Amino acid sequence: MRVAERTRPDAGKAAAVTAGSSVPSTTHEGGRKRRGVNREGLEAGRRSTRTILWILLAAAMVLYGFPFLYLLFTSFKTPIDTIAVPPTVLPKEWTLENYVNALGRSGVVASFINSIQTAIISTLLSLVLAIPAAYGITRYKTPSGRVFIMAALVTRMVPPVAIGIPLASMMASVGMADTPIALSIAHTTISLPLSIWLMSSFFEAVPRDLEEAATVDGCSRLGALWRVVIPVVSGGIAVTAIFAFLASWNEFLFALLMTAIRSQTTPVVIANFQTQFGLDWGSMTALAAVYSIPVILLTLLLQRKIVAGMTLGAVKG
Amino acid sequence: MRISDRRFALFLMTPAALFLAVFVAYPLFRLVADSFFKISPIAGGPRDFVGFQNYLSAFASDAFMGAGWRTLAYTVVVVTLEFALGLGMALLFTTLGRRSQVWRTVFLYPLMIAPIVAGLLWKFLMIDNFGLIGTLLHQAGILSNPNQIGWLSDPNIVLFSVAIPDIWLTTSFMCLVLFAGLQNIPGDLIEAARLDGARAPALLFRIILPLLRPVIAVALVVRGIDAARAFDTILIQTNGGPQSASETMSLLIYRTMIRFGDPGLASAMGTIYLVAMLAVAFFAVATIWRPGKDS
Numbered sequence A: 001m002r003v004a005e006r007t008r009p010d011a012g013k014a015a016a017v018t019a020g021s022s023v024p025s026t027t028h029e030g031g032r033k034r035r036g037v038n039r040e041g042l043e044a045g046r047r048s049t050r051t052i053l054w055i056l057l058a059a060a061m062v063l064y065g066f067p068f069l070y071l072l073f074t075s076f077k078t079p080i081d082t083i084a085v086p087p088t089v090l091p092k093e094w095t096l097e098n099y100v101n102a103l104g105r106s107g108v109v110a111s112f113i114n115s116i117q118t119a120i121i122s123t124l125l126s127l128v129l130a131i132p133a134a135y136g137i138t139r140y141k142t143p144s145g146r147v148f149i150m151a152a153l154v155t156r157m158v159p160p161v162a163i164g165i166p167l168a169s170m171m172a173s174v175g176m177a178d179t180p181i182a183l184s185i186a187h188t189t190i191s192l193p194l195s196i197w198l199m200s201s202f203f204e205a206v207p208r209d210l211e212e213a214a215t216v217d218g219c220s221r222l223g224a225l226w227r228v229v230i231p232v233v234s235g236g237i238a239v240t241a242i243f244a245f246l247a248s249w250n251e252f253l254f255a256l257l258m259t260a261i262r263s264q265t266t267p268v269v270i271a272n273f274q275t276q277f278g279l280d281w282g283s284m285t286a287l288a289a290v291y292s293i294p295v296i297l298l299t300l301l302l303q304r305k306i307v308a309g310m311t312l313g314a315v316k317g
Numbered sequence B: 001m002r003i004s005d006r007r008f009a010l011f012l013m014t015p016a017a018l019f020l021a022v023f024v025a026y027p028l029f030r031l032v033a034d035s036f037f038k039i040s041p042i043a044g045g046p047r048d049f050v051g052f053q054n055y056l057s058a059f060a061s062d063a064f065m066g067a068g069w070r071t072l073a074y075t076v077v078v079v080t081l082e083f084a085l086g087l088g089m090a091l092l093f094t095t096l097g098r099r100s101q102v103w104r105t106v107f108l109y110p111l112m113i114a115p116i117v118a119g120l121l122w123k124f125l126m127i128d129n130f131g132l133i134g135t136l137l138h139q140a141g142i143l144s145n146p147n148q149i150g151w152l153s154d155p156n157i158v159l160f161s162v163a164i165p166d167i168w169l170t171t172s173f174m175c176l177v178l179f180a181g182l183q184n185i186p187g188d189l190i191e192a193a194r195l196d197g198a199r200a201p202a203l204l205f206r207i208i209l210p211l212l213r214p215v216i217a218v219a220l221v222v223r224g225i226d227a228a229r230a231f232d233t234i235l236i237q238t239n240g241g242p243q244s245a246s247e248t249m250s251l252l253i254y255r256t257m258i259r260f261g262d263p264g265l266a267s268a269m270g271t272i273y274l275v276a277m278l279a280v281a282f283f284a285v286a287t288i289w290r291p292g293k294d295s
Helices: A002-022 A024-032 A047-075 A097-104 A108-139 A143-155 A160-173 A180-204 A208-216 A221-232 A234-249 A253-258 A266-276 A281-301 A303-316 B005-034 B053-060 B062-107 B115-126 B132-139 B163-182 B187-195 B200-228 B232-237 B249-258 B263-289
Strands: B037-039 B047-049
Touching: A047 A281, A047 B062, A047 B115, A097 A108, A097 A281, A108 A143, A108 A180, A108 A221, A108 A234, A108 A266, A108 A281, A108 B005, A143 A180, A143 B005, A160 A180, A160 A253, A160 B005, A160 B249, A160 B263, A180 A234, A180 A253, A180 B005, A208 A221, A221 A234, A234 A281, A234 A303, A253 A266, A266 A281, A266 B115, A266 B232, A281 A303, A281 B062, A281 B115, A303 B062, B005 B037, B005 B263, B037 B053, B037 B263, B053 B062, B053 B263, B062 B163, B062 B200, B062 B249, B115 B132, B115 B163, B115 B232, B163 B200, B163 B232, B187 B200, B200 B263, B232 B249, B249 B263
Parallel strands: none
Antiparallel strands: B037 B047
16 A cells, blocks of 8 residues: 555656646646756756757657558568568558458458457446546545555556466356457456556546535535546546557457457457468558557547556556 | 445445456466366366476476576566666656657657567568568678578577567657656756766766656566566567577466466466566565655
8 A cells, every 4th residue: 555655646746747737637736746847957958969869869769660660661562572582671662462462361350340349348348347446446545445456456467368368268158258248358357457547546636625516516426426527537537448448459368368260359360360371471561550550640649648647557557 | 324435435346346356356266276286178178186286397397497587587688678778768858858749759659559560560670581670780781691690580589589579669658657757856956966066977876866766666667567477579479489498487378278288287387477476566566665765
């Protein structure tokens, strides 16, 4: 418990600075914010120093961005060019052949539908379970709540391979093997603890007077949660939903253990390209690009919220 | 009429608690229970109680002990490099100030990529013959032959090569957390140290790092746990090979279960792995977090 209590102020402050004022959880710490103060402290002063630092940053960004750009370039090569020796960075001839091959392969489109379906079910399940739990933990600081949030933290340390195997046989024994529902449940074991931690920090920021006013006006406690508190933390719920979605979208081990043909998700299909069809690098890069680009665009669009959530999630859990 | 607040809180937490009990705690219980049996991989096959036999076999096997050391080495390499690179980037972003904000966001993009895709991508970059890295190093005159370094085929270095996608994926996370921590260091403190004539190294080691300690602790523990569980990136790159040189604990347990069909032994390995992870994590949390300085 000590851990959680000590982390809290840092989490609030960290988010305050990274995300600015767009995050509700920062408001209660307004007085302690030090935004901008260190600007004179750590920021480089001299012009020449700054130029060198910008060059350094440019080099780092090129190195960091290059691998994914190479994946994109490769996906536009002809299948033969893909494995040419020596390889070239840019395609000699730009073509969509790899995309046509990848998406035309049986099971690929179905796997996309499975991925979306699984991720949506898992996100909804995480939210439905995490929102009341996090509210119960933060609003009524009971001993059971403290035990519960520690238990959620411990869950994060469990290696997926340790529960994946028994979980798969459990699902099989109730006739749910190879279904999107079973896989979403498995994914929720990953996203639920994270969602509880995230939602707790968002609820922490809601002033208590708000619900008290609602209860005085005749709202029940559940009514106050539903009609007053939830609308206030809707931004936080969106952040939590994105993280739960991403956790399921990118997950591989549970999907590998728990699905066969019917409910296979795209990460498993991508991995299978390697064994089933020899080494079809062209189709593989095309499929990987199609699978990654929506989530990368999503990040760039919602960057502020995602940065806030990631910092909270990290510092808290 | 009204139920007490305490009951109401419990009522709100019950669904999530039940979910975790059924889908996390119960499978863990099954894992521990299975570790005491010799189990036939065929459904409905025999299941004989063997006591601690699986644990003895695990500790006696070179594969298990090897995987343990490799997991440790892998985790240390990944976390150390990520920390160094992440801190470097966080300091760079901080010194550049507000104008670097766009780049800070772009720097986050690998976090959104599936580990399986990252592993695949780096395999493609490092693979023998048509891997781009060997070719570029050869063209730059560093290597005499593009295949001089067998990134993924040389058992001596493969464990480090398979770590690269993991480092690439999550250095951004380390950077993000450390950057957030850096923003909390009061500017006047740095200013005062500068006026006292402190140079950059002293500033870093005497002031910045000690003040960042709690943030560093969280980042290292969170990433350490994740790195020790690495599976996707390694499976797709080498499947544990060559000669098991990149077989970490997650892979060994998976293969013991699926390929060699020994659920009992796999469960015993899983139990030991879990206990070791919890022990290390609690130890790390207790030692790094309890400096006795903060309230």
